[in-house]
Amino acid sequence: MPEATATAVLPPTSHADPFAAEHLEHPEPLHHSLREAGPVVRLSRYDVYALARHQEVHAALVDWQSFQSGAGVGLANFRHEKPWRPPSLLLEADPPHHDAPRSVLREILAPPALRRLRETWQVAAENLVDALLATGSMEFDAFDALAKVFPLRVFPDAVGLGPDGRENLLPYGNMAFNAFGPRNDLVAADAHRVAKLSAWVNAQCAREKLTQDGFGARIWAAADRGDLTHEQAPLxxxxxxxxxxxxxVHGLAAALYAFATHPDQWQRLRERPELARVAFDEAVRWQSPVQTFFRTATTDVTVAGTVIPQDSKILMFLGAANRDPARWSDPDRFDLGRDPSGHVSFGMGLHQCVGQHVARLEAESLLTALARRVERIELADEPRRHLNNTLRSWASLPVRIRPAA
Structure with a gap:
């Protein structure tokens, strides 16, 4: 980012609350208005700056020196407020504190490890779809029966969790992602279970709780080698x-929703199942399961002529950037003919999601298994959203399917 100049541009102001229920439910109108307003918009309700265009969001994501994660990727500023839990060593840390944890995970989640999981996950996906079809019910909730079940089955196995208590993972994640927003009703609704869920998740991170052949055991082994400290390993x-x-989970639900509302694209996938990974990336571009993240200005920094003062919070609208017509042709359409690379759903730069290829493999396994066995998928009723301050979440996704002959 360029240095601040004396001739700064005063940014337009929006009085909208991006965390209000109507915007969480239907974010596209707000995203459009923010992109139209300018490259930088001041959100008066929270006294923060907003970036909603792809160019500025992408640039901020890769400039970790000016746009800090270590002060928190939520509204709270860790320079002045105590975090509700120890900050994430990946998401809420910058170099040098970020380097060792990321290096360890990058090695553990490297392609050779995922190649070993590919066959296991493909079989698990096929078994899940076969069991679903064997029930004889052609109408069901695809969120509960597919998008939620499959990741909760295969990913905790890969980490090395035991079978008990996995139902706590989604509520814990919902709580953690809500906490990145303001202390609104969504945060208050989780208050009664913060201690219980946090204690359960923290307990699962202990060495003795993990199997000896999973990602978790390899993280602890890295601590034994000195690549991490033993205090860092559970974090x-x-x-x-x-x-x-x-x-x-919500990325898979987005893909299923996309296909249920774009039958021509489902047929395209059935004819070319090798497009499953592209389909997942296009779905997460189109729906953006992670809608927003904050950064904090480390100095006075100029964005498109606007000076963002040091210590200011910047709200990056990933979902808006992913539908920016200046970056994408016909951005509101889900299209397997599109090259979705460049979307910011997994972040960019130093803090880009280190586990994105794990998510892609899960999606590829499930979508491929479905494409082989299901001729048509369509909505059976109106889907319902689950509101979250950060996530584009689902509560239900009723579908009707026609099995392949």
């Missing part, structure tokens, strides 16, 4: 459990 395991479940 890195926790990062996997926080960031690796809800985002994938």
């Amino acid at each position: 890195v395991v926790r990062s996997l459990l926080t960031a690796g479940v809800d985002t994938t």
Whole structure:
């Protein structure tokens, strides 16, 4: 980012509350108005700056020196407020504190490890779809029966969690992602279970709770080698459990919703199942399971002529950037003919999601299994959203399917 200049541009002001229920339910009108308003918009309700265009969001994401994650990726500023939990060593840390945890996870989640999981996850996906079809019911909730079940089955296995208590993972993630927003009714609704859920998740990160062949055990082994401290190891395991479940669940739901509302694209996938990974990336561009993240200005920084003062919070609208018509042709359409690379759903730069290829493999496994067995998928009723301050979440996704002959 360029240095601040004396001839700064005064940004337009929006009085909208991006965390109000109507905007969480239907974010597109607000996103459009923010993009139209300018490259930088001041949100008066929270006294923060907003970036909603792809160019500025992308630039801020890669400039970690000017746009800090270590002061928190939520509205709270860790320079002045105590976090409700120890900050994530990946999401809420910058170099040098960020370097060792990311290096360890990058090695653990490298392609060779995922190649070993591919066959196991493909079989698990096929078994799940076969069991669903065997019930004989052609109408069901695809969120509960597919998008939620599959990641909660295969990913905790890969981390090394035991079978008990996995139902706590989604509520914990919902609570953690809500906490990135203001202290509104959504945060208050989780208050009664913060202690219980946090204690359960923290307990699962202990070495003795993890199997000896999972990602978690490899994180602890890295601590034994000195690549991490033993104090850091459970926090890195926790990062996997926080960031690796809800985002994938809602990303898969986005893909199923996309196909249920775009039957021509479902037929395209059935004819070319190798497009499954592209389909997942296009779905997360189109729906953006992670809608927003904050950064904090480390100095006075100029964006498109506007000076953002040091210590200011900047709200980056990932969902708005992913539908920016200046970056994408016909951005509101889900299209397997599009190259979705460049979307910011997984972040960009130093803090880009280290587990994104894990999510892609989960999606590829499930979508491929479905494409082989299901001729048509369509909505059976109106889907329902689950409101969250950060996530584009689902409560239900009723579908009707026609099995392949």
